[in-house]
Amino acid sequence: MTETGIDPRGPRFGAGVMAGLLVVTLLLGAGPAATAALAVAALLFAVGAVRGAQGTVQGVVFSRWIRPRLRPTAEREDPRPPRFAQVVGLVITGSGVVLAVLGLDAAVPVAAGVALVAAFLNAAFGFCLGCEMYVLGRRVLHRA
Amino acid sequence: MATLRTPFSSTVDLMTRAALVAALLAVSALAWWALTTRTSRFRPARHDGGDLLTAQQLGSPLGARATLVQLSAATCSICPRVAAVLRSTAAGLPGVAHVELRVEDRMDLVERYGVLRTPTVLLLDADGGLASRMSGPLDRETARAAIHAVTGAAPTDSTAPTAGERLD
Known part of the structure; x- marks a missing residue:
């Protein structure tokens, strides 16, 4: 995958943007505004789940405006793990939005908090929590 | 996590939320540090x-x-x-x-x-x-x-x- 790999700084930048959006969501508390902010986050994750982290809105911003200003790097990353992490993000934020629509407003800050931890660790340390959950997920499916 | 309804203005809530967000980030950074130093050896x-x-x-x-x-x-x-x-x-x-x-x-x-x-x-x-x-x-x-x-x-x-x- 080295030939078709993606610049690893792209998903990290995307996670940073996502962390900012999730902080805003948390600051809004619980209510229509917070639900709307979380829905935007879920929408961004949905784009990433379908197109991969490099195809997200943040990914396009990175490749068009940020990356040309950075030093070029030969480092490449397999696009599958970041994409899987986008799916995990979609499941978490999507559940929050669905529960809020069903009347459970408290689900919004909980979902935003969980997603923020994952996005923050990715942006700050390059640690992909969503990717780490892959094996756990497989084990649960295997037992079921 | 329901929003507290206090006689204070909403700025108190905002400050509380900001403090909680900061605490959440600090705890996750510490947890990450503990996890990586613990597991990166046999x-x-x-x-x-x-x-x-x-x-x-x-x-x-x-x-x-x-x-x-x-x-x-x-x-x-x-x-x-x-x-x-x-x-x-x-x-x-x-x-x-x-x-x-x-x-x-x-x-x-x-x-x-x-x-x-x-x-x-x-x-x-x-x-x-x-x-x-x-x-x-x-x-x-x-x-x-x-x-x-x-x-x-x-x-x-x-x-x-x-x-x-x-x-x-």
């Missing part, structure tokens, strides 16, 4: 996997002195780098084998050894018994030291790191 095996692992169960021959069984996944970004480190380390040590397996294909080993994340490296002794294990990023020196602890051989500088090799 540790004595607790889940010993029961009996010895045979070459038949592994699906490939065991090393004469030690075997590194690496469990990887397609979604694991550092697995290829860890595999490169282990492959070159094993190549420089006679009787040491490196076997990389995908967790999707080997759920039996994942269950047997209680694997929670990728990459997890199981270090087997000559008989196929689990000597130690680690998960996460790995450098050559850590791998060599763990192998020597199992084989009982004194470290010999059989190979120097190849040019361009990244040591984490």
